[in-house]
Amino acid sequence: MPHAITKSHSSEAVAFHKFNIPDTLNPGHVTVKFLAAPINPLDMLVLADRYPVKPAHHISGNGVLGYDGVGQVTAVADDVTGLAPGDIVVPSRFGLGTWRTHAALPASALQKLSEAPKDMAFAAILRITVAPAYCLVEDMAPLRPGDWIVVNAGTSAVAQMVTQFAAMRGVRVAHIVRDRPAAELAAVKNALLGLGAGLVLTESELETGDGLAQLQALSVALALDSVFGKAGRALVKALAPGGTYVQLGFLAGPNAQLALDAADLFARNLTMKAFRGTAQLGLRSPAQQRELCDWFVRMFNRGDLKLPPLGLERVDWHVADPAAAEWSVKGAVEIARAGVLGQRKQVLVFKH
Amino acid sequence: MPHAITKSHSSEAVAFHKFNIPDTLNPGHVTVKFLAAPINPLDMLVLADRYPVKPAHHISGNGVLGYDGVGQVTAVADDVTGLAPGDIVVPSRFGLGTWRTHAALPASALQKLSEAPKDMAFAAILRITVAPAYCLVEDMAPLRPGDWIVVNAGTSAVAQMVTQFAAMRGVRVAHIVRDRPAAELAAVKNALLGLGAGLVLTESELETGDGLAQLQALSVALALDSVFGKAGRALVKALAPGGTYVQLGFLAGPNAQLALDAADLFARNLTMKAFRGTAQLGLRSPAQQRELCDWFVRMFNRGDLKLPPLGLERVDWHVADPAAAEWSVKGAVEIARAGVLGQRKQVLVFKH
Numbered sequence: 001m002p003h004a005i006t007k008s009h010s011s012e013a014v015a016f017h018k019f020n021i022p023d024t025l026n027p028g029h030v031t032v033k034f035l036a037a038p039i040n041p042l043d044m045l046v047l048a049d050r051y052p053v054k055p056a057h058h059i060s061g062n063g064v065l066g067y068d069g070v071g072q073v074t075a076v077a078d079d080v081t082g083l084a085p086g087d088i089v090v091p092s093r094f095g096l097g098t099w100r101t102h103a104a105l106p107a108s109a110l111q112k113l114s115e116a117p118k119d120m121a122f123a124a125i126l127r128i129t130v131a132p133a134y135c136l137v138e139d140m141a142p143l144r145p146g147d148w149i150v151v152n153a154g155t156s157a158v159a160q161m162v163t164q165f166a167a168m169r170g171v172r173v174a175h176i177v178r179d180r181p182a183a184e185l186a187a188v189k190n191a192l193l194g195l196g197a198g199l200v201l202t203e204s205e206l207e208t209g210d211g212l213a214q215l216q217a218l219s220v221a222l223a224l225d226s227v228f229g230k231a232g233r234a235l236v237k238a239l240a241p242g243g244t245y246v247q248l249g250f251l252a253g254p255n256a257q258l259a260l261d262a263a264d265l266f267a268r269n270l271t272m273k274a275f276r277g278t279a280q281l282g283l284r285s286p287a288q289q290r291e292l293c294d295w296f297v298r299m300f301n302r303g304d305l306k307l308p309p310l311g312l313e314r315v316d317w318h319v320a321d322p323a324a325a326e327w328s329v330k331g332a333v334e335i336a337r338a339g340v341l342g343q344r345k346q347v348l349v350f351k352h
Numbered sequence: 353m354p355h356a357i358t359k360s361h362s363s364e365a366v367a368f369h370k371f372n373i374p375d376t377l378n379p380g381h382v383t384v385k386f387l388a389a390p391i392n393p394l395d396m397l398v399l400a401d402r403y404p405v406k407p408a409h410h411i412s413g414n415g416v417l418g419y420d421g422v423g424q425v426t427a428v429a430d431d432v433t434g435l436a437p438g439d440i441v442v443p444s445r446f447g448l449g450t451w452r453t454h455a456a457l458p459a460s461a462l463q464k465l466s467e468a469p470k471d472m473a474f475a476a477i478l479r480i481t482v483a484p485a486y487c488l489v490e491d492m493a494p495l496r497p498g499d500w501i502v503v504n505a506g507t508s509a510v511a512q513m514v515t516q517f518a519a520m521r522g523v524r525v526a527h528i529v530r531d532r533p534a535a536e537l538a539a540v541k542n543a544l545l546g547l548g549a550g551l552v553l554t555e556s557e558l559e560t561g562d563g564l565a566q567l568q569a570l571s572v573a574l575a576l577d578s579v580f581g582k583a584g585r586a587l588v589k590a591l592a593p594g595g596t597y598v599q600l601g602f603l604a605g606p607n608a609q610l611a612l613d614a615a616d617l618f619a620r621n622l623t624m625k626a627f628r629g630t631a632q633l634g635l636r637s638p639a640q641q642r643e644l645c646d647w648f649v650r651m652f653n654r655g656d657l658k659l660p661p662l663g664l665e666r667v668d669w670h671v672a673d674p675a676a677a678e679w680s681v682k683g684a685v686e687i688a689r690a691g692v693l694g695q696r697k698q699v700l701v702f703k704h
Contacts, residue, residue: 052619228614250614257611262580262602265626267402272624274617 003322004100005329006062007055012047014333016326017059021104025077030107032089036124037069037098039315039336039346041156041226041249047337050254053278056109057097064097066348070123071098071110080107088113090126090293092286094278099329101319101350111286114294115301121314121347122300122307125157128277129345130296130305131289133161135280137169140273141222141244145170148198148218150238152176153226153251155188157345160308162224163197172198174215174238176231178341179204191309206234216240224248224275229256236264236272245272251339313344318351355674356452357681358414359407364399366685368678369411373456377429382459384441388476389421389450391667391688391698393508393578393601399689402606405630408461409449416449421700422475423450425462432459440465442478442645444638446630451681453671453702463638466646467653473666473699474652474659477509480629481697482648482657483641485513487632489521492625493574493596497522500550500570502590504528505578505603507540509697512660514576515549524550526567526590528583530693531556543661558586568592576600576627581608588616588624597624603691665696670703 001018008015021031043065045051055063073087083089089110091098096109117123122130136158137143149166151159154175163173175192177185179202189200205211207230215238223235223245229252236245236258250256264270281289299305315332317325332346353370360367373383395417397403407415425439435441443450444463469475474482488510489495501518503511506527515525527544529537531554541552557563559582567590575587575597581604588597588610602608616622633641651657667684669677684698 050619247614247617250618252614254614256614259609259611260624262599262604262606262608265599265624266580266602267404269626269628272612272617274621276621 001322002100002102003319003325004059004097005065005333006059007047007065008062012049014047014065014330015062016322016330017062018322019059021102025075025104027077027079028106028108029104030076030080030083030110031074031102031104032071032110033074033102033352034069034071034098034100034350036120036350037066037348038125038128039332039348040068040128042067042128044337053094055097056095057103064100066097066099067091067094068125068128069098070113070117070120070126071103073110074102076107083107083110083112088116088123090123092289094127099348101317101352111290111293113297115297117297118301119307121312121349123297124347125345126293126296129157129308130161131281131292132275132277133158134165134292134296135277136162136224136246136275137165137171139280139283140246140275143169143171143221146219147171147221148174148215149222149224150174150176150215150220150235151224152203152231152235153249154192154200155310155342156226157308157311158248159224160192160195160311161305163192163195164305167196174199174201174218174220176201176203176206176235178202180341184342188310195306195309203231206238212237222246227251228258229253232256232258236260236270239268239270241268243268243270245270247272247274308345311345313346314349315346316351317348320351353674354452354454355671355677356411356449357417357685358411359399359417360414364401366399366417366682367414368674368682369414370674371411373454377427377456379429379431380458380460381456382428382432382435382462383426383454383456384423384462385426385454385704386421386423386450386452386702388472388702389418389700390477390480391684391700392420392480394419394480396689396691399685405446407449408447409455416452418449418451419443419446420477420480421450422465422469422472422478423455423462426454428459435459435462435464440468440475442475444641446479451700453669453704463642463645465649467649469649470653471659473664473701475649476699477697478645478648479633481509481660482513483633483644484627484629485510486517486644486648487629488514488576488598488627489517489523491632491635492598492627495521495523495573498571499523499573500526500567501574501576502526502528502567502572502587503576504555504583504587505601506544506552507662507694508578509660509663510600511576512544512547512663513657515544515547516657519548526551526553526570526572528553528555528558528587530554532693536694540662547658547661555583558590564589574598579603580610581605584610588612588622591620591622593620595620595622597622599624599626660697663697665698666701667698668703669700672703
């Protein structure tokens with residue numbers, strides 16, 4: 001029997017459901033068994049009712065959580081032509097509800113991968129980690145070889161993918177990471193430098209001004225801020241004239257403020273905006289989005305793109321054992337919600 | 353004998369010079385007698401060494417002030433083909449030095465107006481008031497009929513031109529003006545509404561929230577901030593989702609700060625940037641810039657564009673009486689520098 005994790009429509013509680021999918025498929029529909037689905041910061045925003053795109057699928061009135069993931073088609077309605085049983089698929093839009101073992105879905109909600117990824121965890125983060133990192137490097141500012149990007153929350157999976165896409169363009173990335181014990185910091189720095197990062201600084205190195213001076217000596221054309229507040233202001237100050245600041249999130253909390261000086265926009269000619277993954281992907285046609293994901297998978301399969309070395313922890317979801325699944329998945333959600341320093345991105349791996 | 357106003361290279365003092373222009377013109381050069389030149393806020397930034405484009409012409413090592421204006425060609429070198437004596441010309445780039453009675457200049461620094469304007473005061477503000485107002489409406493955000501612009505320093509000449517260009521696009525403008533005595537406020541409101549403004553609010557009406565609620569009920573797609581600080585923040589709050597904030601200046605002083613909330617960029621998807629008139633005009637070819645200015649003059653001559661009704665005060669510069677000229681022009685600069693509430697834009701009118 002399929003099961004799923006939903007968000008109560010009246011609170012931030014998560015619920016575990018057993019449910020049935022219909023025996024006969026509606027026209028245009030397919031059934032899918034999910035193989036893997038990440039727990040993203042975005043999912044925590046959805047849980048807190050702070051994300052504009054709401055869950056599109058519901059069980060007992062509760063929205064099915066999970067906005068990214070990968071599945072395998074198990075059956076298709078007679079009129080479906082683009083998909084066949086065995087195909088590997090990812091969501092073609094946000095809000096699909098991937099934190100479930102099985103689903104009956106319109107074929108139009110899914111996008112087939114033309115090549116199966118060597119590791120399903122990579123396919124599971126295509127939409128919300130890999131594609132956004134690509135769009136951040138590609139769309140937010142004109143970048144030329146020699147330019148730098150500065151990114152905070154520098155151990156995040158997105159930051160680690162940004163470094164890889166930037167390297168393909170001859171652009172280096174400075175990662176700002178939170179302060180942590182020396183041994184752990186050394187491990188983090190090594191992992192990021194090994195991935196191609198140009199520089200790794202801690203928040204306090206940045207705030208005491210020495211790190212800021214290091215950054216200001218470079219040509220920092222793009223700042224990617226997931227923190228906001230004081231940390232975001234430091235990124236604004238690090239930008240070279242004509243640079244672009246992009247807000248990805250607000251880990252500093254909803255009440256943090258970022259103070260601008262008169263000189264930031266006017267004298268240094270900065271631009272400030274937010275990043276919306278949906279909007280950026282939406283600049284590409286559905287065919288272009290498919291090509292993009294296929295290209296990511298091809299690069300991953302031949303080793304030119306890597307899974308974030310700092311970033312993944314696999315959480316098993318045993319389909320045959322709903323009680324164990326409920327316990328491990330709800331626990332994983334609580335871990336994600338707590339946002340403890342050093343916590344790696346969790347990926348739910350469905351054991352069918 | 354020609355005279356000119358310069359900026360000391362070591363201080364913010366202005367100096368009055370008598371000087372000579374050569375009897376024989378260098379190849380490619382023309383002589384011009386200036387007819388009118390405005391005193392712009394930008395000139396005050398140049399005086400304070402806070403504007404990136406520095407004066408291009410010097411007398412005794414001091415930069416000649418004045419970045420906009422209109423003149424008449426009096427003689428041309430043998431090899432000059434595009435200009436002839438009698439032509440009305442405006443600067444084709446910033447920093448030319450228009451606060452002088454006569455100048456020998458490269459023909460390439462001047463742009464001929466194909467139609468003489470009915471009032472030289474309009475020609476004198478083409479580059480720094482009329483063209484920027486057009487670019488603000490045209491270039492900064494996609495505007496559709498029904499959209500609103502909000503602008504502070506709402507009695508400025510630029511704001512009054514913005515309202516006229518916006519009206520041509522079916523876009524209305526809300527002017528934020530400083531608080532002032534009731535009778536004067538009524539006069540200001542009438543003048544702006546008469547020009548086509550959609551709404552006029554005082555700073556305190558905006559800050560007490562009632563005015564803000566009025567603006568938020570509209571579709572404010574573009575905010576033009578010449579003040580920064582608290583007043584700029586009010587403009588940010590007035591924007592509709594997806595809107596664009598543009599910083600034009602910082603009348604609140606160089607130490608003012610504008611605080612952003614986490615929601616401004618991220619949840620409301622705003623974009624923030626500064627306006628650079630030079631950069632925007634530079635997006636047009638020299639031929640397109642000439643067409644633009646000619647189009648402005650044609651509209652002005654047939655009454656479709658108006659001089660700012662709140663905005664001009666003519667200051668005579670008697671060429672035959674250098675002592676009187678020095679006294680009146682230096683006084684006008686001090687008035688501009690003081691920036692008193694209600695002070696109109698001053699235009700130097702050369703009496704040859």
